[in-house]
Amino acid sequence: MTRQTTIPDAASAIRAAGLRVTDSRRAVYDALAVRPHASADDVYACVAPIVPRTSRQSVYNALGDFADAGLVRRIEPAGRPMLFELRVADNHHHLVCTSCGRVEDVDCTVGHAPCLHPSETHGFDVAAAEVTFWGRCATCTASA
Ligand SMILES: [Zn+2]
Ligand SMILES: [Zn+2]
Missing domain, CATH: 1.10.10.10 (Winged helix-like DNA-binding domain superfamily/Winged helix DNA-binding domain)
Incomplete structure (x- = not known):
């Protein structure tokens, strides 16, 4: 999607x-x-x-x-x-650069919340999952 x-x-x-x-x-x-x-x-x-x-x-x-x-x-x-x-309620995730702090949106590959399911819910009705991918952006990788 x-x-x-x-x-x-x-x-x-x-x-x-x-x-x-x-x-x-x-x-x-x-x-x-x-x-x-x-x-x-x-x-x-x-x-x-x-x-x-x-x-x-x-x-x-x-x-x-x-x-x-x-x-x-x-x-x-x-x-x-x-x-x-301003992007709300679309269950997207984020990539964050550990070096410069740049943040990019990542669309959820599954499409609807929650796109990830915990191995144990402890009885919770899970409504959403928020994932932060940490790494170095292309600019920081190139200048390293
Ligand atoms: Zn960076
Ligand atoms: Zn975002």
């Missing part, structure tokens, strides 16, 4: 998630549209020049509200800052 992610415009996506549309929230959404897997600080750096009166805290709050509303997904590679992306 190949998947084309179409990103709706910020205002309608925010409204559809049941949130009030503000300049900060729109700018946060737009920042994630052009820069997937951004940290909160990355997002703030994109938003600050566009919405000068915004604060780091309001960007953090917007990201938290988006995540709670299911508009963004948080990913937390071990030992890295939390990252945010």
